[in-house]
Amino acid sequence: xxxxxxxxSNPLIKRVRSLxxxxxxxxxxLFLAEGLRILAEAEEAGFLPEMLFYARESAEHPIVRRLxxxxxxxxxxxxxxxxxxxxxxxxxxxxxTVIGVYPERIVPLSALDRSSADIWIVAQxxxxxxxxxxxxxxxxxxxxxxxxxxxxxxxxxxVEAVRASMGALFTQTIAxxxxxxxxxxxxxxxxxxxxxxxxTDQDYQMPTYQRPCFLLVGNESQGLPTxxxxxxxxxxxxxxxxxxxxxxxxxxxxxxxxxxxxxRRAR
Amino acid sequence: xxxxxxxxSNPLIKRVRSLxxxxxxxxxxLFLAEGLRILAEAEEAGFLPEMLFYARESAEHPIVRRLxxxxxxxxxxxxxxxxxxxxxxxxxxxxxTVIGVYPERIVPLSALDRSSADIWIVAQxxxxxxxxxxxxxxxxxxxxxxxxxxxxxxxxxxVEAVRASMGALFTQTIAxxxxxxxxxxxxxxxxxxxxxxxxTDQDYQMPTYQRPCFLLVGNESQGLPTxxxxxxxxxxxxxxxxxxxxxxxxxxxxxxxxxxxxxRRAR
Numbered sequence: 001x002x003x004x005x006x007x008x009s010n011p012l013i014k015r016v017r018s019l020x021x022x023x024x025x026x027x028x029x030l031f032l033a034e035g036l037r038i039l040a041e042a043e044e045a046g047f048l049p050e051m052l053f054y055a056r057e058s059a060e061h062p063i064v065r066r067l068x069x070x071x072x073x074x075x076x077x078x079x080x081x082x083x084x085x086x087x088x089x090x091x092x093x094x095x096x097t098v099i100g101v102y103p104e105r106i107v108p109l110s111a112l113d114r115s116s117a118d119i120w121i122v123a124q125x126x127x128x129x130x131x132x133x134x135x136x137x138x139x140x141x142x143x144x145x146x147x148x149x150x151x152x153x154x155x156x157x158x159v160e161a162v163r164a165s166m167g168a169l170f171t172q173t174i175a176x177x178x179x180x181x182x183x184x185x186x187x188x189x190x191x192x193x194x195x196x197x198x199x200t201d202q203d204y205q206m207p208t209y210q211r212p213c214f215l216l217v218g219n220e221s222q223g224l225p226t227x228x229x230x231x232x233x234x235x236x237x238x239x240x241x242x243x244x245x246x247x248x249x250x251x252x253x254x255x256x257x258x259x260x261x262x263x264r265r266a267r
Numbered sequence: 268x269x270x271x272x273x274x275x276s277n278p279l280i281k282r283v284r285s286l287x288x289x290x291x292x293x294x295x296x297l298f299l300a301e302g303l304r305i306l307a308e309a310e311e312a313g314f315l316p317e318m319l320f321y322a323r324e325s326a327e328h329p330i331v332r333r334l335x336x337x338x339x340x341x342x343x344x345x346x347x348x349x350x351x352x353x354x355x356x357x358x359x360x361x362x363x364t365v366i367g368v369y370p371e372r373i374v375p376l377s378a379l380d381r382s383s384a385d386i387w388i389v390a391q392x393x394x395x396x397x398x399x400x401x402x403x404x405x406x407x408x409x410x411x412x413x414x415x416x417x418x419x420x421x422x423x424x425x426v427e428a429v430r431a432s433m434g435a436l437f438t439q440t441i442a443x444x445x446x447x448x449x450x451x452x453x454x455x456x457x458x459x460x461x462x463x464x465x466x467t468d469q470d471y472q473m474p475t476y477q478r479p480c481f482l483l484v485g486n487e488s489q490g491l492p493t494x495x496x497x498x499x500x501x502x503x504x505x506x507x508x509x510x511x512x513x514x515x516x517x518x519x520x521x522x523x524x525x526x527x528x529x530x531r532r533a534r
Contacts, residue, residue, distance in 0.1 A: 239528070244407050
């Protein structure tokens with residue numbers, strides 16, 4: 001049976017609320033995901049929350065009932081509460097119907113099976129959580145194996161990144177590595193490293209890309225460091241006809257990722 | 268000569284600060300743009316601010332000097348101030364070096380010259396300012412003529428949209444219209460209306476698109492209304508291999524827009 005918490009000063013509410021801060025997420029190894037759609041996608045991907053909060057008004061919603069049953073069966077803590085507390089937990093003006101608390105899942109490079117997918121995305125010093133979440137969502141769409149985070153990337157488990165990923169956080173494997181670690185790991189097996197750059201004239205539609213390929217995305221304002229570009233097997237440029245010389249990082253990733261997918265589809 | 272304002276209670280500071288709210292923007296017909304990069308792009312596109320604020324610490328920066336000179340020459344109001352006031356105006360933790368106040372520019376459909384570009388983007392009930400700004404930025408990159416906003420879209424002049432557009436707000440023409448107005452205008456001349464939809468099996472790379480074409484983007488969570496889909500000349504689907512059935516709206520727009528551009532480049 002779900003237990004009930006309706007008091008704002010309840011220690012569990014305070015603890016879960018604190019997961020909106022990276023420091024607390026790291027300490028607990030837990031993060032928040034919100035909304036029926038994301039929690040249902042997590043369940044489909046095989047992930048149930050350690051704690052599930054729902055508003056008593058939505059107890060009869062079929063997806064809520066399914067999540068409650070599955071979470072309880074898996075030994076999770078299910079808490080019925082009130083919309084104001086969900087609002088406090090989520091920080092959104094229109095609180096979601098459900099909030100789940102999940103264990104963070106970051107794997108080392110050694111845990112990745114590069115042959116399991118044709119496309120992998122590698123992000124370097126990405127700063128915007130919305131971009132990171134959107135890149136995960138695009139990765140899911142193009143059948144990428146996962147996302148490898150290099151250097152000082154924004155936390156993929158921040159509320160904003162989880163929200164923007166629309167559940168892809170649960171379907172995409174996430175690894176972290178330093179650049180030198182990544183390059184050593186990459187060169188120990190097959191894999192083409194593709195960088196987008198302004199320092200090349202090679203159009204992104206010209207090369208025939210190999211499998212697996214690793215699509216490297218640089219920081220939003222700086223792009224890739226020159227030394228990282230030198231480690232790439234191939235540098236390509238997305239044509240831009242306008243006044244600006246760059247695309248949004250998540251957009252550039254998607255344009256490249258769909259070119260990779262389209263080449264594979266065409267063969 | 269620039270004048271100096273360093274008092275938080277100065278009425279002009281309060282007035283400019285209020286432009287962060289849509290209600291005040293509408294009343295004044297003015298909006299805020301921040302940062303050297305965006306203001307420099309605006310100047311290149313031929314737009315100078317009615318008011319320019321800069322921190323005295325950056326008075327010697329060459330771009331700041333150029334903007335100050337050009338704004339004064341055009342009869343604009345140039346104000347030297349302190350970082351804390353720029354922070355108050357921008358709402359960002361790291362305030363930008365410069366903030367400009369510009370007149371809003373929204374044109375009616377009748378002011379658009381559809382033959383001036385091969386691609387036009389049409390957004391319906393887009394709710395996220397970051398998506399809207401990112402779509403403007405993508406439009407600039409693919410050489411789009413402009414963005415037509417249908418129904419209840421988020422304000423393109425919000426601080427977040429302006430920021431995400433990275434200056435493309437100044438290079439892309441923005442029009443607004445009701446759907447029936449738009450369809451009447453569209454059908455009075457050449458132009459193919461393309462919708463992305465889950466209700467079709469036609470792959471987005473199959474058709475040969477016409478010029479000019481109008482790429483229709485639907486609301487982030489609802490997609491396009493069925494009646495609007497019926498008005499499209501062609502419905503296409505972007506392939507998705509993963510668990511999710513949709514892409515971020517700005518990502519889907521970019522994937523489609525680059526297909527349109529690539530077809531044109533290939534001919």
